[in-house]
Amino acid sequence: MKKDDLVVLTKMEHHSNIVPWQLVAQKTHAKVKYVDLDEDGILNMVEFERAMNDSPKLVAFTHCSNVLGTINDAAMLVRKARKAGATTLVDAAQSVPHMPVDVSQIGCDFLAFSGHKMLGPTGIGVLYGRKALLEDMEPFQGGGDMIKEVHLTGAKWNDVPYKFEAGTTNFADAVGLGVAIDYLSSVGMQKVRDHEVELLKYATEETEKVGGLTIYGPRDAARRGGVLSFNVEGIHPHDMASILDEEGVAIRSGHHCAQPLMERLDVTATNRASFYLYNSYDDVDALVGGLKKAKRMFEA
Amino acid sequence: MSSEIYRELILDYYRNPRNFGKVEPHDISARDSNPLCGDEIEIQVRVTPEKKIGEIKFTGKGCAISQASASMLTEFAKGKPLEWVKELSKEDIFKLLGTRDLGPARVKCALLSMKVLKTGTYSYLGAKLEDGQDS
The missing domain is CATH 3.90.1150.10 (Aspartate Aminotransferase, domain 1)
Structure with a gap:
């Protein structure tokens, strides 16, 4: 992200898909734009298309609104965003716990959801990312396990996903979330x-x-x-x-x-x-x- | 929390708030909101030459508890010396409301008006609100 890069969000986002981008914008002087909704709480596609014409760097939207319940057609939005050259992120915190979700069908670059909204423990969530992108990214946190080698002059990062999991893994919650996912999958x-x-x-x-x-x-x-x-x-x-x-x-x-x-x-x-x-x-x-x-x- | 809080008295203050409005001219004006629920209270006061609360009114929007407690507080505060505001405590507000059984989520609604009155009065008196004095 750099100055004048554009992030496109919607007006139905949870703060957790607004504030991080505002922080990025503060740091990089990128711009944030919000696509409006129609009266029935459905995304205004005319505005969305118009925003795509502005060549956004990133398009991030909720799969399912935590207030309105609106289910966005994620695959369609991602297709349009990628065509406009944007990286895409889907906030699936409200969809993954409640309906079948298939990242390969949606085709997004990133998708995130939380453990505590799907019968799992707090303090853990999942970020899916396309491997090629994750491999290009620098670690956001340093510590144990995220390196392959450390020397006095520098370090070599570990492979994905360890590169992003510095320090002792939160394995207790990971086991809990795994059990929750198995349970939900067994129900269907x-x-x-x-x-x-x-x-x-x-x-x-x-x-x-x-x-x-x-x-x-x-x-x-x-x-x-x-x-x-x-x-x-x-x-x-x-x-x-x-x-x-x-x-x-x-x-x-x-x-x-x-x-x-x-x-x-x-x-x-x-x-x-x-x-x-x-x-x-x-x-x-x-x-x-x-x-x-x-x-x-x-x-x- | 029990629905005892929604006694007729509180609902009556909510439906027919006493001292709702603005004081013009005023010496004290303060406003605050509760970020969790969006309750808003603004209180304005005209101070008498004897440094007492002369006219006092509030405006705001929010739940029955925040609005009723603000209305009750303005009635209670009218005519009291400004120094008295410093002594005001949450126990006084619970007494006005007739219950302290509010539960942690609603206490902030009940105490918002006291916080606003204290903030405005302290600023008028040129004093600083210390930790803990507003809750």
Whole structure:
């Protein structure tokens, strides 16, 4: 990266796919540009194509929005970005845990996801990179194991991936994540996905019946990960989360580490119910019951 | 945290906030936000010649707890000497709200207005807020 190089992101990114690029831009004076969304929370392709005409150096986007649930057509976006000469990175923190993902089908240069979002331990994640690129890259950290030889005058780096894994490996968490991945694979990622789609459809229908809800993101469950973000007229999400907590329903409330998206939606916060393989229709019913209770309390 | 916090009193202050608005002219004006939830509070104060809180009003947006506690605090603070603000503690806010059973996630919502009032008052008095005095 150097001065005036362009990084293209979207307005639906988690802070973790915004802040690192802003730090890079501060250091190198590269520029960061954000592709807008349409009203239904789907990436605006006219803007995306326009951004590709500016010859970006890097295009990074989320595979699945942690707020809107929007599933981006990663293979299509990567194809267009690579055609424009850009290196591509996919933030798959919300897709790898919830649906089948195939890096060779997407064709991206890099793809990242976290352990703790897929039944695994905290403090570990995975960065996939195309080998040729990884071999061209310098280590970001020095220490043990990342070298082949060290002399007083310099050192020779180890092979990929050891080159990037300085010091004692976090093997305890790696074993934990491995077990989580084996478990999810034994269930089958398509099954996980199908289950979430069913719950999402049911939850969307049932919560809408409560009334006074604004739901954010694509209406089509086929284009949406298993998250339901919404606001209820007159009830702040933090109050809602506290009331639902009393009912044994854990939701996330706040800006979901996506403040630029909150600004784009013109809200300070949303409620978000998230589904996974352990959730059931009963959980959705409990959520709906809690929403009704909160409305009664605030409307009294 | 229990839904006891959403007693009628707090919801009433949330729906019909007392002392909501701006004070013009004012001697003290301070604002802060809670980065986690985006709650915002601004407090303005007109100081009397006796260095007491004359007029005090707040504006803001956020959850019922942050807005109700701000409204209650302005009522409580009106007429008190500025020096009194230094003595204000989170226990006072819990008393106003009628509960201390807020849970770690919501305490910051409840204490935001106190932090704002302290910041503004200390700056007016030319004093520095020490560690721990704002929470």
